[in-house]
Amino acid sequence: MAAQLWPVQQAEKIIQKFPQADKYLLETGFGPSGHPHMGTVGEVIRTHFVAMALRDMGKEAVIQVFSDDMDGLRKIPTNIKAPWLEEHLGKPVSAIPDPYGCCDSFSGHMNNQLRQMLDATDIDYEFVSAAQQYKSGTYNQVLQLAMQRLKSILEVILPTMREENRQGWFPILPVCENCGLVNTTRVVGYNVDTATVDYQCDQQLKGAVGCGHKGTQPVGDGRSKFGWKADWGARWAVFGIHYEMYGKDLIESAKLSRQITKILDGKPPVDMFYEMFLDEEGKKISKSVGQGLSVDNWTRWGTAEALNYLMFRNPRQQKKLSRETVIQYMDEVLQMSAEAPEYRFIYFAGSRPSLPMSYSDLINIVSAVGVTDIGVLKSFARDIYGQLSGEQEQYLELLLQLAVNFYSDFILPERKFPRLSPQQSELIDRFINLIGSETDTDAIQTGTYTIAKEAGVPPKDFFRLLYEVILGKPSGPRIGGFVAQMGAERITEIIRRNLQHAQQ
Ligand SMILES: [Zn+2]
Numbered sequence: 001m002a003a004q005l006w007p008v009q010q011a012e013k014i015i016q017k018f019p020q021a022d023k024y025l026l027e028t029g030f031g032p033s034g035h036p037h038m039g040t041v042g043e044v045i046r047t048h049f050v051a052m053a054l055r056d057m058g059k060e061a062v063i064q065v066f067s068d069d070m071d072g073l074r075k076i077p078t079n080i081k082a083p084w085l086e087e088h089l090g091k092p093v094s095a096i097p098d099p100y101g102c103c104d105s106f107s108g109h110m111n112n113q114l115r116q117m118l119d120a121t122d123i124d125y126e127f128v129s130a131a132q133q134y135k136s137g138t139y140n141q142v143l144q145l146a147m148q149r150l151k152s153i154l155e156v157i158l159p160t161m162r163e164e165n166r167q168g169w170f171p172i173l174p175v176c177e178n179c180g181l182v183n184t185t186r187v188v189g190y191n192v193d194t195a196t197v198d199y200q201c202d203q204q205l206k207g208a209v210g211c212g213h214k215g216t217q218p219v220g221d222g223r224s225k226f227g228w229k230a231d232w233g234a235r236w237a238v239f240g241i242h243y244e245m246y247g248k249d250l251i252e253s254a255k256l257s258r259q260i261t262k263i264l265d266g267k268p269p270v271d272m273f274y275e276m277f278l279d280e281e282g283k284k285i286s287k288s289v290g291q292g293l294s295v296d297n298w299t300r301w302g303t304a305e306a307l308n309y310l311m312f313r314n315p316r317q318q319k320k321l322s323r324e325t326v327i328q329y330m331d332e333v334l335q336m337s338a339e340a341p342e343y344r345f346i347y348f349a350g351s352r353p354s355l356p357m358s359y360s361d362l363i364n365i366v367s368a369v370g371v372t373d374i375g376v377l378k379s380f381a382r383d384i385y386g387q388l389s390g391e392q393e394q395y396l397e398l399l400l401q402l403a404v405n406f407y408s409d410f411i412l413p414e415r416k417f418p419r420l421s422p423q424q425s426e427l428i429d430r431f432i433n434l435i436g437s438e439t440d441t442d443a444i445q446t447g448t449y450t451i452a453k454e455a456g457v458p459p460k461d462f463f464r465l466l467y468e469v470i471l472g473k474p475s476g477p478r479i480g481g482f483v484a485q486m487g488a489e490r491i492t493e494i495i496r497r498n499l500q501h502a503q504q
């Protein structure tokens, strides 16, 4: 049964491909040319599931979060207001000052931010900086090997490039010793034995302009880096990576990188692509557009465990993210039995107390009472659900905060209470009488139908009216159950108050 879970399948593939390894290296990449986002964290969470499965099989597994901080800055991120960065375009991001002034470099700041986000997840990982690895010589041998096998590398890479870009392409980019830029250099000669390159700093890339310097320098010790088409495959070879996941948009790059790894005497990792998340309209969610619900702002309305679940559910399936998605995942994750095979993956950071209510219930309560004070809501919940344990109370508080955020962001702005016609008023009065005398869930439900039918009103119109009057929106939970849960007195009070609101 457990073998059906995808992390287990992935772990089995890894062990099958690398049966001799005594420790498995699982990599995720991070581009620190801008602020980290939850997408990066999501990839680490998924990789963590595979690491857990490997550990279940008695294997050692290490997650390596690799920061590409040797990459040149191509453009100033729109959310960073530091026009002076212009003069640093084309420099490795680890050699650019921190725009916020608090860390040792531009990428130092982004790396620290990512580490904070990761530390909050309770996942063990090793953080690896490309710049540090290049500088300390980890790449030296493989850089030299790439020059020696240049022909094979060109045979693989050039056909993937546009004709006009092929001329003079070289897998290694020197860092100009004069101006410090890396995006503006080109290699014009090389010597495998001395592991040096002749280069000119005369290229232009976006806002970066080469200084014109010509020189000869060693490729090792951080004086150069692999260019982007060769970089990923070289990294797999240098570190002996066993596993990596990536978004669907990188399928072609991964294919290319597997070939590069082999040329550089490495063995390509087991890899897996995942589908991207879509927004409510079904469009791919873009990093640069920070609107609507996304993985980035998920934890404003959902728990970390609901996010884990989102990452756990078949990564090969496209998922739309909407406000309904948060509710759905929250409800499922709160109802998940501790015996379910995925439970321990979802709750890897600690289990939760069982609660007598769902997240939808809480959102309905907040919508009905129209209150955002957590203390008041907690006492409501206590009335409805009875005494809770200290642990349950604490968890409820967190869920209520999320439900309040949900209510404030999505429901309150659209909340509208109807003004009633005389006939509608009479129907509502009959409903109040009904719930005053009936306590049984089903009796309330059928009684509500009967009220509508007797008055010649389509029942669905009457239910809609009730939702609008009670919740300020056109749909909601099953009325019978909701009234029984909230209590007739409270519902009556809510109806009276909301109708008064509508009169004002
Ligand atoms: Zn900083």
Ligand SMILES: [Zn+2]
Residues within 6 Å of the ligand: 176, 177, 178, 179, 180, 181, 201, 210, 211, 212, 213
């Ligand atoms: Zn230069």
